[in-house]
Amino acid sequence: MLLKLCSLLAFVSLSYQDCGCSSSNSTCSSSSSSSGLDSLDDLDYQMSSTPGYVDACPYGWKLFNRSKGAWCIRTFSGVINETAAETRCAKRGAVLTSFETAAERYYVFDQGINQMWDKYNQTSGMIWIGMKRKPECSTADYASLTGCTGANAYYWTDGFTTGTAGTYWATYQPDFKSNVQTCVAMYLLIGVSPTGDVRYPGSFDDVVCDVSIQASLYQSIRGYACGKKADLISLSSSS
Numbered sequence: 001m002l003l004k005l006c007s008l009l010a011f012v013s014l015s016y017q018d019c020g021c022s023s024s025n026s027t028c029s030s031s032s033s034s035s036g037l038d039s040l041d042d043l044d045y046q047m048s049s050t051p052g053y054v055d056a057c058p059y060g061w062k063l064f065n066r067s068k069g070a071w072c073i074r075t076f077s078g079v080i081n082e083t084a085a086e087t088r089c090a091k092r093g094a095v096l097t098s099f100e101t102a103a104e105r106y107y108v109f110d111q112g113i114n115q116m117w118d119k120y121n122q123t124s125g126m127i128w129i130g131m132k133r134k135p136e137c138s139t140a141d142y143a144s145l146t147g148c149t150g151a152n153a154y155y156w157t158d159g160f161t162t163g164t165a166g167t168y169w170a171t172y173q174p175d176f177k178s179n180v181q182t183c184v185a186m187y188l189l190i191g192v193s194p195t196g197d198v199r200y201p202g203s204f205d206d207v208v209c210d211v212s213i214q215a216s217l218y219q220s221i222r223g224y225a226c227g228k229k230a231d232l233i234s235l236s237s238s239s
Contacts, residue, residue: 002175032186046070048232051128055230061231062107066100066133067162070230073097073104075111075127077119082183082209085128085224096130097227098156099166105186108225109202113188116222124189125222126207131184133174138182150174154184154206167204174206183209188222 031120044054044063048070057063064071076088082096089095099105112127134155137148147153151169153176172189185198185207205219212221 002187010132010158018161028074029216030152031220039205042211044072045230045233050232052235053232054093056233057230061228063105064101064104065159066130068160071097071100071104071160071227072230073107073227075115075223075225077115078223079120079212080224081212082128082185084212088224092226092228094226094228095158096128097225098130098158098161100161101166102145105166105168105202109186109188111159112223112225120222122220124187125220126185126187127222128143128224129186130156130161130225130227131202131204132157133176133182138179138191142176142179160227162228166223168200168202170200170205173204176206181208184239188227197205 043056043059045054046060046063046065048052048055055063057070057072061072061074064073072094074094075093078085078088080088097104097108097110106127108127108238112238115124116125116127117120131154133153134148137153139145142153144147151164151167151174154174174181174184183206184204187203187205189201207219
């Protein structure tokens with residue numbers, strides 16, 4: 001079955017070429033770079049709930065099971081604002097990812113902090129994620145509106161996340177400072193600010209959408225996390 005899968009995936013698209021696999025492994029590894037990808041990682045796949053198909057993520061993307069189906073996540077480096085991050089995800093057929101589980105959040109934190117160190121030689125920063133403040137809660141009189149208090153004023157934006165299990169706000173956050181912090185980024189550090197605001201690994205903070213570099217390194221954007229639905233690939237079409 002795995003050898004048949006490798007044969008199929010090798011011809012599906014450039015994203016899945018050069019697939020090496022053995023019956024003792026659940027992942028396929030690449031021996032050369034795939035088009036449009038920044039690094040070489042394992043192809044992540046699983047048998048789909050649809051008989052005769054597999055759910056698969058391209059090289060460098062990690063597969064997670066969600067209530068709506070299989071989801072692929074990958075982090076990228078970049079000192080950019082939230083709109084630019086959305087655009088870069090879109091070019092990869094993805095969106096800024098939200099988190100359905102803590103496992104997804106842990107993965108993005110781990111990948112993000114490693115990339116930040118490799119790319120910028122920094123040990124603190126933030127990464128854009130798929131969460132925003134509800135438009136109806138973004139006005140000056142939001143406090144008087146139902147459902148606009150605290151974390152209730154924010155929502156997942158990737159359109160594929162269910163529930164709030166993946167949510168993890170830093171202490172005293174969100175605060176919607178100056179009524180302009182409508183986007184959300186995740187901290188890639190462990191630390192405490194001068195005001196005593198504890199920022200645990202992978203915790204969230206609401207921030208201004210068009211910001212990338214901050215005076216404080218720990219609040220400077222160092223990357224973004226993209227997500228997309230896994231490819232559904234038929235096993236019967238391999239030769």
